[in-house]
Amino acid sequence: MSGDVKRGVLGKDKRFNTELLLKKNSIQKYFTTIISTHISKSDKVLDFGCGPGTFLTATAPLCREIVGVDVSREFVGQCQKNIALFELTNASSQIVGEGALPFKDNEFDAVILVDVIHHLAEPTKVLKNMLRVIKPGGKILIYEPNKLNPLLALIHALDRNEWGLLRLGTPKIYRDLLSPLMKVEKIDY
Numbered sequence: 001m002s003g004d005v006k007r008g009v010l011g012k013d014k015r016f017n018t019e020l021l022l023k024k025n026s027i028q029k030y031f032t033t034i035i036s037t038h039i040s041k042s043d044k045v046l047d048f049g050c051g052p053g054t055f056l057t058a059t060a061p062l063c064r065e066i067v068g069v070d071v072s073r074e075f076v077g078q079c080q081k082n083i084a085l086f087e088l089t090n091a092s093s094q095i096v097g098e099g100a101l102p103f104k105d106n107e108f109d110a111v112i113l114v115d116v117i118h119h120l121a122e123p124t125k126v127l128k129n130m131l132r133v134i135k136p137g138g139k140i141l142i143y144e145p146n147k148l149n150p151l152l153a154l155i156h157a158l159d160r161n162e163w164g165l166l167r168l169g170t171p172k173i174y175r176d177l178l179s180p181l182m183k184v185e186k187i188d189y
Contacts, residue, residue: 018054018082031143032058035112038139039063043109048130049116050093053079059112060088067108068093069101098126103133110134114143117177118168119161127181140182145169146189 021027039045043063047056050068052075060066068079068091079093096102111134120126134140147169168174171187178184 018052018057018078019085021054022058027054027058031055031114032062035059035141036062038141039110044107046103046108046111046130046133047093048111048113049119050079051075051115053082053091053093055112055114056091056093057082057086057088060086060091063110064090066091067103069096071096071098099129101129101133105132106135106138107133108135108138110139110141112141112143115145117142117144117174123168123177124181127178131181142174142178144174148189 039059039062041062041064043065045059045063045066047053047059047066047068050056050070051072053068056066056068056079066088068076070076070079070093073095076093076095082088083091083093094102111130113130117123117127130140168177171189175184175187
């Protein structure tokens, strides 16, 4: 978000523009429509790795409250700007460190993670920390890039910030990572 890194076709202006992204049919079809079947109006939701707040903004109308967290001060700042821009009264965002999340046990009904896991140095450790704040029976909705798509694999191979996908990125690897920690109900690719 600071503008120091040039990313070509996936530059900041296209990749992190919440207003532009929310207008895309693919966000409605593959994100909002799907998560709306898993999140209720009474839910408190955690957007783990909220980035600039695109998916927090898409989720806010579906739930009672949503809290976005990220390790990037720039992302949290942009998320707060988007919360104000879209006049979201049930949303907030805050910076978190790499340690324990600053929330009570069993505080959230659902957690969303969009394009997060492949960026984590220690995904199992972080996921265990995240599981602490989810209520029993709560839901975790995870979206990750599919490295079996040749174009996505190439883009991720060329961008050092995305190299984590190269060690993950397939249904089997994600199932192997997640199954010891939680019940995996469904993996779609």
